[in-house]
Amino acid sequence: MMRKSVVRYTLESCAKCMTCIRACPTSALSMYNGRIRVDQERCINCGKCISSCTHKGLLASGSSLDALKDYDYTVCMVPSALINDCTDLDQAGELFHAIKMLGFDEVVDISDVEGAILEEMYLISDNADETASIASFCPVVNALVRDTYPVLQANITPVKYPSEVAAARIRKQHEGKNVGIFNLCECESKLALAKHPFDNPEYETDHALAIVDIFPAVRRNMSEEREDVCFCPEGLRFSNPAMMLQKDEYLIADGFDKINSVLNMAEFGLLNKFRLLQLFPCFNGCIGGHLLFGNSFLTRNNLHQLTSEKSKPAADLSFEEMYSEDVFTRDEDNRSFMERVEWFKKVNAQLELLPGYDCSACGMQTCRLMAEEIAEGHKTLSDCRVLAAMEDRKTNEDN
16 A cells, blocks of 8 residues: 655745754655655655644645535544543543534544554564564554564564554444544544545545644533543553553553664564564654644543543454554565666765765755765756855866
C-alpha cells in the first residue's frame, strides 16, 4: 500500500527559513522555486516539520464534518488517547455526548479492540525467538523501520491498526447501510489511515478527523448531559506508556530521538535480551499526540478513575480480524545490483564536487540529496550557492 504524506504546505505563511527542512529526520523536505516540497516516498508523517514551523507554513488537517451528509448513518470512533484525557466516567460521558452532538448517529470507544491487540502483542513477544518483536501500534514506527532500519522489518508484528479492526466490526454490524465511519486522530500519522481525506481506498475507515480541528465545537457542546460509557483498562493502557505492563523483557520508549536510539541498537543485536519493543514517537506516548489538547502529564494518572467503578473486557478478536499479510508492504526497488552500483557511483561523483557543508542553502537538507538531484537531472552544480559564491569570489579576485 502506497504511503502518503499528510503534510500540507501553506505558501502565504512560509517565511522560507528552512527550519522544517533541517528538522525532518528522513530528509523528505526540500525547497524548490521558493516553495517547500514534500517527498511522498520519504515522508513518514512524524509531524516534526510541523512542530518546528512557528509560522504555520506546514499543517496537517483531516476531513471536515461536512462529510457527515454523505452517509445515511454515521459512527465516530474515539481512541483511548482522547478518553485518557477525562478525569472520570462522568466527564468521559459528557465528552461522548458532545461529540455525538456534532451530528453523529453513534459514538463508540475502541478501547476493547486496543486492549485485545495489546494482549496479542504480549502473547507474540512471550513466544518470540532470539529477536525482539516490535509493536506495530504507530504508523511512524512502521515507516521508520522500513525506510531506515530495514533489517528489523521482519520484527514488526503484522497486526492491523486498531482503528481498522474496529471499523471492520462496525461495518459488519451495519451491513447493508450506507454507513460512514469516522476516526478521531491524536497525531498526524493516523490521518492517513482512512479513505479520506488523503485518498487511501484500501482502508475500512472512511474519514480521519483531527481532534484539534473539532475540539472547539466539542467544547461548546459540553454540558451535564452524558452518554453511558464503559472502558477496557487494557485498552486505555494502549496509549499510555506509563501504565503499560512492566516486565524485565519488555522495553518501552517514548520520544522520537529515543526510539531512533533503540532501533539503532536493535539493528546491531544489542537489545536481544528484550522480547518486545514498545515504541512511541510522541513524548508520553499517544496521550501526548500532537493533535491533542490538555496536559499529557496529568492524563497519565486518569486510568484508575476511568475504570475503577466499572469496566469491560478486551474484545474477542479472531486471527483473521487482527492479522494481515499486506499491512506493511512497501514498493520494492526493481533495479538490478549492477544498476544500483552504477547509480551509487553517479551520485558519489557529484558529491565529490559539492562542498559537503550540508548548509541547506540550495533547498536540500544535505549535499548528498543535492548530488542525487543532480544525478537525476533535476539540478546542476550551479544551483549550489556555496559553489556559486566561491566562483564569484574567484572571478572578482581575477579581475
